Amino acid sequence: MNSPTSTAWSRIRRSPYQALAAISIMTMTLFLGSIFFLVAAGSQSVLKYFETRPQVNAFFKSDVVPTTQAVDLIKSKLETTGLVESVRYVSKEEALQIYKDLNKSDPLLLEAVTANMLPASIEVSAKNPSDLKTIAEALKTEPDVEDVRFAEDIVNQLAVWTNSVRLIGFSLVGAHIFITFIISLLIIGIKVSNRRDEIVLYQLLGATGGYISAPFVWEGILYGLTGAVIAWGVSYLILLYSTPFLIRFLTGIPILPVPVGFMLTVLGGELLLGAVIGGLGGLLAVRRFLKA
Amino acid sequence: MISAQNLTKKFGRIIALDSVSFDITPGEFVFLTGPSGSGKTTLLRLIMREIKPDAGKLTLQGPVKIHEYRRTVGTVFQDFKLLADRSVYENIALPLEIMGAVSADIDKAVKKAIDLVELSARTDLFPAQLSGGELQRVAIARAIVTRPKLILADEPTGNLDPKTAKTIVKLLSTIHEQLKTTVLMATHNANIVNHLGKRVIALDLGKVTNDNPKGKYE
Numbered sequence: 001m002n003s004p005t006s007t008a009w010s011r012i013r014r015s016p017y018q019a020l021a022a023i024s025i026m027t028m029t030l031f032l033g034s035i036f037f038l039v040a041a042g043s044q045s046v047l048k049y050f051e052t053r054p055q056v057n058a059f060f061k062s063d064v065v066p067t068t069q070a071v072d073l074i075k076s077k078l079e080t081t082g083l084v085e086s087v088r089y090v091s092k093e094e095a096l097q098i099y100k101d102l103n104k105s106d107p108l109l110l111e112a113v114t115a116n117m118l119p120a121s122i123e124v125s126a127k128n129p130s131d132l133k134t135i136a137e138a139l140k141t142e143p144d145v146e147d148v149r150f151a152e153d154i155v156n157q158l159a160v161w162t163n164s165v166r167l168i169g170f171s172l173v174g175a176h177i178f179i180t181f182i183i184s185l186l187i188i189g190i191k192v193s194n195r196r197d198e199i200v201l202y203q204l205l206g207a208t209g210g211y212i213s214a215p216f217v218w219e220g221i222l223y224g225l226t227g228a229v230i231a232w233g234v235s236y237l238i239l240l241y242s243t244p245f246l247i248r249f250l251t252g253i254p255i256l257p258v259p260v261g262f263m264l265t266v267l268g269g270e271l272l273l274g275a276v277i278g279g280l281g282g283l284l285a286v287r288r289f290l291k292a
Numbered sequence: 293m294i295s296a297q298n299l300t301k302k303f304g305r306i307i308a309l310d311s312v313s314f315d316i317t318p319g320e321f322v323f324l325t326g327p328s329g330s331g332k333t334t335l336l337r338l339i340m341r342e343i344k345p346d347a348g349k350l351t352l353q354g355p356v357k358i359h360e361y362r363r364t365v366g367t368v369f370q371d372f373k374l375l376a377d378r379s380v381y382e383n384i385a386l387p388l389e390i391m392g393a394v395s396a397d398i399d400k401a402v403k404k405a406i407d408l409v410e411l412s413a414r415t416d417l418f419p420a421q422l423s424g425g426e427l428q429r430v431a432i433a434r435a436i437v438t439r440p441k442l443i444l445a446d447e448p449t450g451n452l453d454p455k456t457a458k459t460i461v462k463l464l465s466t467i468h469e470q471l472k473t474t475v476l477m478a479t480h481n482a483n484i485v486n487h488l489g490k491r492v493i494a495l496d497l498g499k500v501t502n503d504n505p506k507g508k509y510e
Contacts, residue, residue, distance in 0.1 A: 014377075201373050204340065206363035207390045 004214035011191065011219055019223065022187045026227025026278065027234075029176040030270050034235040036169030037266065038258075043162040045255040050158055055132055056124040056150040058139040065092065066120055066144060074122060074142060083135055085125040092120050119146065129156060177277060184223060184281030188216055192289045199289065213286045220282030224274030231274075232267045239263075293318045293442060293474050294339060298348035301334050301498075308334040310498040311348065316476065318353075318441065321468045323485045324478040325509050326495035332478040335495070336446050339476070340367065353441065363391055366435030366473075368464075370447035372427045374419045374434075381406070381415045384433045391438065405433040408470075409463060425456035429463065436467055443467070445477040449484065457481060461488065482509035 012019045058074075060066055071089045078084045090098070095118040103109045122139070126132050136150045192199070202212050239258060247256050294316040301309040309331045316322055324332050337343050338350055341358050354361045366387075374383050384405055388398045406412055409429040419427060428448055435443055445464060449457030461477075461484045468475045479485060485492060485508065492507025493500060502510060 010377075197373070198375060201375070202390065203359075204342075204362060204367055204373075205387045205390050206359045206361075208359050211390060 004218050005222075007215040008218035008222055011215065012222060015191065018187050018190065022184055022220075022223040022278075023226050023230070025180050025183045026223050026274055027230045029173070029180040029277075030228050030231035030274055031234055032176055033173045033273065034231055034266060034270055035238075036165070036173055037269075038235065038239060040162070040165050040169055041262075042255060043158070043165055046250065046253055047158045047162050049253050049255070055126055055129065056135050056139065056148065058122045058124070058136075058142070058145045059119040059147045059149075060121065060144050061146040062117065062119045064120070064144045070144065071122070074139075078124060078135065078138065081135070081138065083126055083128070083131040085127045087125075088123045090121045090123060092116065092118055095120065129159065177273075181277050181281050184220055184278050185285050188220055188282045188285040189288070191219070192216060192286050196289070199286075203290075209287070209290055212290065213283060216282040216286040217279050218282070220278030220280070220285075221275045222278070224276070224278030225271055226274075227278075228267070228270040228274035232263075232270050236263055293320070293353050294476070295351040296335075296348065297350075299335075299338065299345050299350055300347040301331075301338060301343065302346050307498050309338075309345075312495070312498070312500050313348075314493055314500060314503055316474060318474055319468075319472050321465065321475045321488075321490045322477070323488075323490055323492045323507070323509075324476060324495065325480060325485060325492055326501075327480060329497075330495040331498040332495055333446055334498075336444050336476070336478055339442075339444060340365065363387070363438060364440055364442065366438065366440035366443040368428070368431050368435045368443065368445040368448045370450040372419070372431045372451075374427060374430055376419050379416050379418055380411060380422070380430050383419070383430055384437050387434060387438045401437050401439075402433075405437040408436065408467065409433040423456075424452050425459060428452060428456075428460050432460070432463060432467070436471065436473070439471065440473065442474045442476070445475065445479075447478055447480075449479060449481050454483065457484060458487070480509075485509040 066089075075087045075089075078087055092115040096113065096115040099113060099118060100110055124135055124139070126135055132150045136148045139145055139148045199212055243257050250256065294314075296315075297313050299309055299312040300307070312331070312335065324335065326332055334343070338345055339352065341352070341361060352361065354364045375386070378386070381402055384402045385398050388401060393401070406415060409432055411426065411429055411433065414422060414426060414430075419430070422430065428451075431448070435445075443464070448464070449460055452460060461481075464475055464477065465488060467473060489506050491505045492502065492509065494502035494504075494507070494510060
């Protein structure tokens, strides 16, 4: 007895060029989809990384050792604005330790520096990067604060870039999904048309719409699944190949190598998307014929 | 089994059937005769519920849902309508597959049908490897494999030589007698109709011109 999947498989084998066309377009779309998804996920992680770093640093005058009360006063002033995520005081000793950690490979730089030479500071993380300027302005009004630095531009540019990647990705992949859907519909539609007499016979023998549609739907699903596996494999290979370069490029930002679990989730998503596009294409192609 | 009262079917301006009335009781063997364009195929299509009448009433025994109803009817076509990429066995098994029968039941029923049409030596062959008479035997086996209550045969001998045609009709007659199946066969083969001496409903220009229990082809 022929199951819908085995019928679908034998139909694919009997028209290899049509199958090749369907799988190629499916692969191309899902490959584009996975590349854009990986770039979007990567830039999102980079943005998250920068958002969670202290974004405003207020340095006290180097001859000032702020009292606990003075620091607490600044902290409470900032917290009452409702704009800050966290506030951390870095004393002169802690600053020296950070300096030592950063320059541990160069003893000459360490010898000449003492805690008194370094300023104490306050590190502030904002809830929203757009409030960085307001926080910085508030800190500048403090009499003991000598300098305020904040990473407004980096975070804002990253946010703009991430949004652009998402927007371009969505538009491009969305358009490709639509084209792929139409091509699947056409290819399976041709097959349905070629089997017109067979379908009419099935109807005369009492077959339900589901029985007639199932092999065509499975055919579309098989195209989608094959395309998804190829697209995922190629994009994963490209990612693995470029990981050493990307690690150097993103020094200090711990998003690479991409965990295998994450890539398997991407594969799952692509399989689902491919199956839905192909299956829906097959279903619509045969339903259109059955309705006519 | 089938009751038609003032059945009318039009295709645009053409009247294919014009107030046709008749009754067919279970277990009857009926020839539907008439020249081309007389309305024989239209009547069979109405009975298969492929099309709906424009006027009159057609009462059919069987389930209400179309696909379920069609499973109770065996159909034999002039052009056989066999699937080229399926073997004799697979073609005959098709209606049972559609009905969702289990493999063991399919095997049993298909073998019985093959024995009845005397094609045991051809089970693994494909349609392209068979003669016209053998193709029609396969089609008949496919029509009877589900043990339908009604067999509709639309010019089953139309593509066959006289000798083979006689064999096919004899086979249908045997099935009718052995399985007590109602048979409605459209034909314009006068020899066959006259030889069997069964009921004949004659159509011409969409009207019943004769309905004789032991009729002749006129």
